[in-house]
Each structure stands twice: as C-alpha cells, then as structure tokens.
Amino acid sequence: MKLFGILGFGGIVLALATPQSKQTTVIFSGDASGKLAPCGCTSPMIGGIKRKATVLNQLDKQTVWLENTALVANNSPQSALKAHAIAETMRDWPNAVAYLGDNEQQLGIGEIFALNDLSRGKFVRLSAPPNTVPDFREAGPFLVTGAHGGDRNLASFIDQALEKGLAPVVMLDGDEEAAISMARAFPALAAVEYRSQDAPPTTAKFEGTTLIATAGNQTRWLVQANWIDGKWSGYQVIALGPELADDPAAGRIYARYLAAVDKGGFLAQLPRSPTAPYGGAKACLPCHQKAVAVWNGSKHALSYTTISHEGHAHDPDCVSCHVTGLASTKGFRSPTATPQLAAVSCEQCHGPSLNHARNPLKFKARRSSKEACLKCHNPENSPRFDFSYYWHKIAH
Ligand code: HEC
Ligand code: HEC
Ligand code: HEC
Ligand code: HEC
Structure with a gap:
C-alpha cells in the first residue's frame, strides 16, 4: 500500500527537479463482465469493485482511469443494476473514461443516459452508431476514444489529438492481435487497451512506442503505468487479492446494488x-x-x-x-x-x-x-x- 504513496511523492519530486516534466498515473481496467465481487465460492478469490476502489484511492485524483467496454455480460435488468454500480464508482474521478460496448448499448438509450449521469459524464462512444455520447474525451494528457474491432479509421481522431497537444489512446473491443495491428497502422497512438480473458502480461508490451495493454477480465486485475514526457514507465499489474481492504464507499455502492437486486424480484421472474x-x-x-x-x-x-x-x-x-x-x-x-x-x-x-x-x-x-x-x-x-x-x- 505504501508503494503507491511513494510513487506519488516521487512524481512530485520529479516535477520539481525538471519543471517541464509531468507524471500522469494511468489505470487500465475493463471487461468487468458484471463481476462486482469475487465469486465468493472458494477463497482466496481475487477481484471486485471494493478492492479496486481501495487501489484507486491510494492514487492521485488526476489519475487517468480507462474502463474498456463490456461493463456487463448481457442486457438483463440485473446487468443494468451492475452497470449502474460500476458507473457510480467512476463519478468522483475527473479523468475516468468508459467505452460502452454492445452489451451496454443493448441496455437501451434510457440506460445509456442513466449511466452517463451516474458516472457524471464519463462515457465515450458506443460500440455502434448512432452515437449519443461523445466520440472522444480528454483525460489528463490524453484524448481517448473507443473502437469496435480493429478496423476503425483513426486518422482524424489522431489529428485532433495532436492538434490539441494530447496523446491519442484507444480502448479497443478486440483482442491483442487486433490491438497490435491497430498500433502498426497508427503508430502515433500512445496506447491501445484490448480485451483478454487471461491475466495481464507481467511486463509492458509495446508495438513501436504504443503500449499494448489489457487488465484481463472480471475485475480481477488492474494495470498501472506512468506517462512521463510522452513515455511510459512504471508498468505493473495489480491483482485484486484478499489482502486488499474493501473500500467503504464502494462497499455502500455494492450494498445498494444487492438491495436493488432483492427489490427487483429477479428470482421470481426466472423461467421454470x-x-x-x-x-x-x-x-x-x-x-x-x-x-x-x-x-x-x-x-x-x-x-x-x-x-x-x-x-x-x-x-x-x-x-x-x-x-x-x-x-x-x-x-x-x-x-x-x-x-x-x-x-x-x-x-x-x-x-x-x-x-x-x-x-x-x-x-x-x-x-x-x-x-x-x-x-x-x-x-x-x-x-x-x-x-x-x-x-x-x-x-x-
Ligand atoms: C455454478 C454454481 C455456483 C454459483 C453460481 C455460485 N456458487 Fe457459491 N459455491 C458453489 C460450489 C460448488 C461451492 C463449493 C466450493 C468448494 O468447496 O469447492 C460454493 C461455495 C460457496 C461459498 C462457501 C465458501 C467456503 O469457503 O465455505 C460461498 C460463501 C459462496 N459459494 C457464495 C456464493 C455467492 C455469493 C454466489 C453468487 C455471487 C455464488 N456462491 C454463486 C457453486 C456456486
Ligand atoms: C450432491 C449430490 C447428492 C446429494 C445431495 C444426495 N445424493 Fe444420494 N447419491 C449421489 C450419488 C452420486 C450417488 C451414487 C450414485 C448412485 O447410486 O446414484 C448417490 C447414491 C444414493 C443412493 C443409492 C445408494 C446405494 O445403495 O447405491 C441413495 C438411496 C441416495 N443416494 C439417497 C439420497 C438421499 C436420501 C439424499 C438426501 C438426504 C441424497 N441421496 C443426497 C448424489 C447425491
Ligand atoms: C446444485 C449445485 C451442486 C451440486 C449438483 C453439487 N454440489 Fe457440492 N456443493 C455445492 C455448494 C453450493 C457447496 C457449498 C455449500 C456451502 O459451503 O455452503 C458445495 C459443497 C460441497 C462439498 C463441501 C466442500 C468442503 O469445502 O468441505 C462437497 C464435499 C461437495 N459439495 C461434494 C459434491 C459432490 C461429490 C457432488 C456430486 C455428487 C456435488 N457436490 C454436487 C453445490 C453443489
Ligand atoms: C417409504 C420409503 C422410502 C422413502 C420415503 C424414500 N425412499 Fe428412496 N428408496 C426406497 C426403496 C425401497 C428403494 C429401493 C427401491 C429399488 O431398489 O427399487 C429406494 C431407492 C432409492 C434410490 C436408489 C435408486 C436406485 O435406482 O438404486 C434413491 C436415489 C432414492 N431412493 C432416493 C430417495 C429420495 C431422494 C427420497 C426422498 C425424497 C426417498 N428416496 C424417499 C424407499 C424410500
């Protein structure tokens, strides 16, 4: 836990030493698939929004938090409640950005607006047009967008980022291979975050200078990296293990989710x-x-x-x-x-x-x-x- 404090402090020292260098902490997260809590069936199980919030709360509030697609696994009413809970955890993070995938989109337009409100406007792009949320968002030194599959033409997005003096970043609803070919086609990208069911790689992977990152799925890991003067450093994988305390505020969000599940009467509605x-x-x-x-x-x-x-x-x-x-x-x-x-x-x-x-x-x-x-x-x-x-x- 101390580690994060030291890193943050180190950042300040660095900034004093060389006034023009600025360190931004970036957290890659994504493909939560509606997993708000570790399964609970065997211990130790890793994961969950309560431990995730504990890690985030060790970091500076300007941290860029990238939440890549598939917040939920399907479009059931219970999944909508899960998406609400995830959106609520993002509300106090000015530089959080979430890319909405097919499942979120299928929750319907009313839910998209509700989620955007609950998160205080953290959403970028839907997986399929028409877009009712912005195509891209500024987050710290980055301009962030989403892409469904590897074939989106990013030329004008990258031009806009560079005009603003921002580094372009893509959250990709696609696998590592698609991320690598995207980075090859658009070498100006600072990072491409992809989807994977496996644990994140333990060392940083690059295609050219583009960081190719994933946080795995089901809210089990986070990946942290630092962006200093246009370069990545300090890559590390954080497993959300049982040694991490539960964050009380995220705990209250989770308790509200469970209460809403009770109230929703979903059990009574199951087909029999x-x-x-x-x-x-x-x-x-x-x-x-x-x-x-x-x-x-x-x-x-x-x-x-x-x-x-x-x-x-x-x-x-x-x-x-x-x-x-x-x-x-x-x-x-x-x-x-x-x-x-x-x-x-x-x-x-x-x-x-x-x-x-x-x-x-x-x-x-x-x-x-x-x-x-x-x-x-x-x-x-x-x-x-x-x-x-x-x-x-x-x-x-
Ligand atoms: C696919 C079936 C399945 C589902 C779904 C499931 N469980 Fe379980 N659960 C099990 C099995 C099987 C065990 C026994 C595991 C073992 O001992 O190997 C278990 C054990 C447990 C235990 C006991 C752990 C212990 O160490 O004594 C808890 C607590 C638990 N489950 C909670 C939950 C919760 C909470 C959920 C929903 C979020 C859930 N389970 C969903 C199958 C399931
Ligand atoms: C977790 C699953 C499970 C549960 C719970 C369970 N059984 Fe069984 N039972 C089995 C299996 C597996 C066998 C062995 C295969 C077989 O004979 O069907 C078995 C065997 C049996 C047999 C045949 C035994 C023999 O002489 O061959 C009886 C009778 C029986 N169970 C009755 C019960 C009763 C009564 C209960 C509840 C009090 C119960 N079982 C609970 C899985 C279960
Ligand atoms: C309908 C789901 C279900 C089925 C089918 C099932 N189990 Fe389980 N089993 C559970 C759950 C849930 C638990 C955990 C209960 C708890 O701890 O509260 C469990 C726990 C156990 C445990 C206790 C583990 C421990 O930690 O001590 C054993 C042993 C076990 N099951 C054996 C079996 C066997 C053998 C079969 C098949 C013959 C079987 N179960 C079938 C759901 C199931
Ligand atoms: C009134 C007595 C009685 C009750 C009550 C009873 N059984 Fe049985 N059960 C038997 C007898 C007798 C057999 C052996 C029948 C046979 O081999 O054909 C048997 C056999 C079985 C077998 C083995 C089947 C097989 O093909 O070998 C299972 C499993 C079983 N019972 C489960 C249950 C369960 C579960 C319940 C409760 C819901 C239950 N029994 C209640 C008398 C009873």
Missing part, C-alpha cells in the same frame, strides 16, 4: 419448467436414515444459509447452485414458501422424488453421478474439485 413434485430431505428420512444423516452433516445442507449470510439470498447469480430445483415450477421459491428446498438437497442430485417417497414400489428415484456434481463444482466456483475426494466427504 414443470416437473414431478419435490419432497425435501425430510421426506426421505423414514427409509434412508443413513443418507439423510450424512447429508445433514454436509455443507450441502447449509448452502442457502451461506449465501443468505452474504446478502445474496435473492440473487439469481448465486441461488441456482445453492438451492434445489430453481428451474422447476415445483422447486425452490423462497425460504418461507419452500423451506425444505433451501439447500442443495437430495433431489438436486436425484431428481424430484416426492412420488417415490410416497410409493417407492411404483416410482423409482433417479440414480446420480459424477456429472451431476460438475454443474455446480465447475472450475470457477470449485477450482479444487476432485470427484473421489469430494465424494468421499458425502458418500451415503
């Missing part, structure tokens, strides 16, 4: 298909005592309590894997309407079995398998999953 009825673990007790005892002692029995404690009791992003039968008309509705299904219960793995519990000779319950585990124990939410080890813990 009819199935046979569910009974809950208690309905199995008379004939499968051992299985019920094992299950009662397992974490599956507490899975809904876990997310409730974290404030995600009504969050469709979490509930599907932490309850039973969310996709069924007979499945989990709420802890009061369907208390017996507020957990990863027997029937999440064996299928709805109330008929079987009532008449086991007529109705057979389904057997389960390793494949049933992988729907929830996927690489993102259960990176250490190993069937034999995990099964051993719940064998019944």
Whole structure:
C-alpha cells in the first residue's frame, strides 16, 4: 500500500527537479463482465469493485482511469443494476473514461443516459452508431476514444489529438492481435487497451512506442503505468487479492446494488419448467436414515444459509447452485414458501422424488453421478474439485 504513496511523492519530486516534466498515473481496467465481487465460492478469490476502489484511492485524483467496454455480460435488468454500480464508482474521478460496448448499448438509450449521469459524464462512444455520447474525451494528457474491432479509421481522431497537444489512446473491443495491428497502422497512438480473458502480461508490451495493454477480465486485475514526457514507465499489474481492504464507499455502492437486486424480484421472474413434485430431505428420512444423516452433516445442507449470510439470498447469480430445483415450477421459491428446498438437497442430485417417497414400489428415484456434481463444482466456483475426494466427504 505504501508503494503507491511513494510513487506519488516521487512524481512530485520529479516535477520539481525538471519543471517541464509531468507524471500522469494511468489505470487500465475493463471487461468487468458484471463481476462486482469475487465469486465468493472458494477463497482466496481475487477481484471486485471494493478492492479496486481501495487501489484507486491510494492514487492521485488526476489519475487517468480507462474502463474498456463490456461493463456487463448481457442486457438483463440485473446487468443494468451492475452497470449502474460500476458507473457510480467512476463519478468522483475527473479523468475516468468508459467505452460502452454492445452489451451496454443493448441496455437501451434510457440506460445509456442513466449511466452517463451516474458516472457524471464519463462515457465515450458506443460500440455502434448512432452515437449519443461523445466520440472522444480528454483525460489528463490524453484524448481517448473507443473502437469496435480493429478496423476503425483513426486518422482524424489522431489529428485532433495532436492538434490539441494530447496523446491519442484507444480502448479497443478486440483482442491483442487486433490491438497490435491497430498500433502498426497508427503508430502515433500512445496506447491501445484490448480485451483478454487471461491475466495481464507481467511486463509492458509495446508495438513501436504504443503500449499494448489489457487488465484481463472480471475485475480481477488492474494495470498501472506512468506517462512521463510522452513515455511510459512504471508498468505493473495489480491483482485484486484478499489482502486488499474493501473500500467503504464502494462497499455502500455494492450494498445498494444487492438491495436493488432483492427489490427487483429477479428470482421470481426466472423461467421454470414443470416437473414431478419435490419432497425435501425430510421426506426421505423414514427409509434412508443413513443418507439423510450424512447429508445433514454436509455443507450441502447449509448452502442457502451461506449465501443468505452474504446478502445474496435473492440473487439469481448465486441461488441456482445453492438451492434445489430453481428451474422447476415445483422447486425452490423462497425460504418461507419452500423451506425444505433451501439447500442443495437430495433431489438436486436425484431428481424430484416426492412420488417415490410416497410409493417407492411404483416410482423409482433417479440414480446420480459424477456429472451431476460438475454443474455446480465447475472450475470457477470449485477450482479444487476432485470427484473421489469430494465424494468421499458425502458418500451415503
Ligand atoms: C455454478 C454454481 C455456483 C454459483 C453460481 C455460485 N456458487 Fe457459491 N459455491 C458453489 C460450489 C460448488 C461451492 C463449493 C466450493 C468448494 O468447496 O469447492 C460454493 C461455495 C460457496 C461459498 C462457501 C465458501 C467456503 O469457503 O465455505 C460461498 C460463501 C459462496 N459459494 C457464495 C456464493 C455467492 C455469493 C454466489 C453468487 C455471487 C455464488 N456462491 C454463486 C457453486 C456456486
Ligand atoms: C417409504 C420409503 C422410502 C422413502 C420415503 C424414500 N425412499 Fe428412496 N428408496 C426406497 C426403496 C425401497 C428403494 C429401493 C427401491 C429399488 O431398489 O427399487 C429406494 C431407492 C432409492 C434410490 C436408489 C435408486 C436406485 O435406482 O438404486 C434413491 C436415489 C432414492 N431412493 C432416493 C430417495 C429420495 C431422494 C427420497 C426422498 C425424497 C426417498 N428416496 C424417499 C424407499 C424410500
Ligand atoms: C446444485 C449445485 C451442486 C451440486 C449438483 C453439487 N454440489 Fe457440492 N456443493 C455445492 C455448494 C453450493 C457447496 C457449498 C455449500 C456451502 O459451503 O455452503 C458445495 C459443497 C460441497 C462439498 C463441501 C466442500 C468442503 O469445502 O468441505 C462437497 C464435499 C461437495 N459439495 C461434494 C459434491 C459432490 C461429490 C457432488 C456430486 C455428487 C456435488 N457436490 C454436487 C453445490 C453443489
Ligand atoms: C450432491 C449430490 C447428492 C446429494 C445431495 C444426495 N445424493 Fe444420494 N447419491 C449421489 C450419488 C452420486 C450417488 C451414487 C450414485 C448412485 O447410486 O446414484 C448417490 C447414491 C444414493 C443412493 C443409492 C445408494 C446405494 O445403495 O447405491 C441413495 C438411496 C441416495 N443416494 C439417497 C439420497 C438421499 C436420501 C439424499 C438426501 C438426504 C441424497 N441421496 C443426497 C448424489 C447425491
């Protein structure tokens, strides 16, 4: 944490030593894909807007913050709330700029205006015309625009930047290859920020003098670099790890987001298909005592309590894997309407079995398998999953 303080101080000393040199800190961020918080399913998980705000708040308020496209992963009403939260975190940063991609654009024009207001006017360009937000914005020593794919003709944008004495920077909705060819076509660009699902490279990459940078995706990393007298230095990747404290102001924005998710009633609006009825673990007790005892002692029995404690009791992003039968008309509705299904219960793995519990000779319950585990124990939410080890813990 001290590091940022020292860097900032160093900048001042430098400015005094050579009056004409001016250091600007630049933060590359982007492709948040609606990830406001680390998944929470395994620790330590990296990421989230609360830790990101902690890093930013160590920096000078004139820091240029580039937020490249794909704030959200889709155009659902819940994504709109996520975009609101990200926009709100940008409001107190005069040199923040966000490039709006396809997903934001599909939220609709009303949302674009709302986001621009929430961020106090930090948006530049939409991925597709007609543009209702400016084509470019000044941010510190830069003129910043966005480009969808690598083929935008930037000649007039670059001319305008150079006329203003500003360094042109592009946030690109495209991959590293597209960023490199853009830098080759327009060598005057100071930086091209691209999209990537991988961790950012640990050392700075250049094409000519153009910095080719990414911050990865899902709000897991930031990349910091310093712009001094028309040159880049001090490139570093900042992983948003658990050692970073949560920023209280961003915490309040996140809490408001969760409250809006509760209020939005999104869980009740999920599509459901009819199935046979569910009974809950208690309905199995008379004939499968051992299985019920094992299950009662397992974490599956507490899975809904876990997310409730974290404030995600009504969050469709979490509930599907932490309850039973969310996709069924007979499945989990709420802890009061369907208390017996507020957990990863027997029937999440064996299928709805109330008929079987009532008449086991007529109705057979389904057997389960390793494949049933992988729907929830996927690489993102259960990176250490190993069937034999995990099964051993719940064998019944
Ligand atoms: C794709 C399914 C899936 C989704 C979606 C999901 N979880 Fe989980 N969650 C799991 C699994 C599987 C585990 C158990 C991981 C393990 O122990 O390997 C888990 C465990 C947890 C734990 C317990 C961590 C611990 O160390 O005891 C918490 C807390 C949690 N999830 C919170 C959340 C929250 C909050 C969300 C939504 C933002 C969420 N989960 C969404 C599948 C999911
Ligand atoms: C009234 C007693 C009774 C109740 C209650 C009951 N079962 Fe069963 N269950 C049986 C019997 C008997 C068998 C063995 C049937 C067979 O092998 O055909 C069985 C077998 C099973 C099997 C193995 C199926 C197979 O093909 O080997 C599963 C899984 C199962 N039950 C799940 C459940 C679940 C889940 C519940 C609660 C919702 C439940 N049972 C409630 C009596 C019951
Ligand atoms: C519907 C989603 C879902 C399915 C399917 C599922 N799990 Fe889980 N599992 C979870 C969640 C959620 C947790 C975390 C619960 C908590 O900590 O609150 C978990 C936790 C566990 C744990 C505890 C891990 C620990 O840290 O101690 C084990 C073991 C486990 N699961 C094994 C399995 C196995 C084996 C299968 C397949 C036969 C399976 N699970 C299928 C959602 C699921
Ligand atoms: C996380 C998934 C999961 C949960 C939860 C779960 N089971 Fe199972 N169960 C399995 C798997 C996997 C098997 C082994 C494959 C099989 O026989 O279906 C199994 C096996 C069984 C069997 C057959 C055992 C045998 O003799 O072959 C019964 C009966 C059964 N489970 C009942 C239950 C009951 C009752 C509950 C709830 C109290 C429960 N299960 C909860 C996944 C699960």
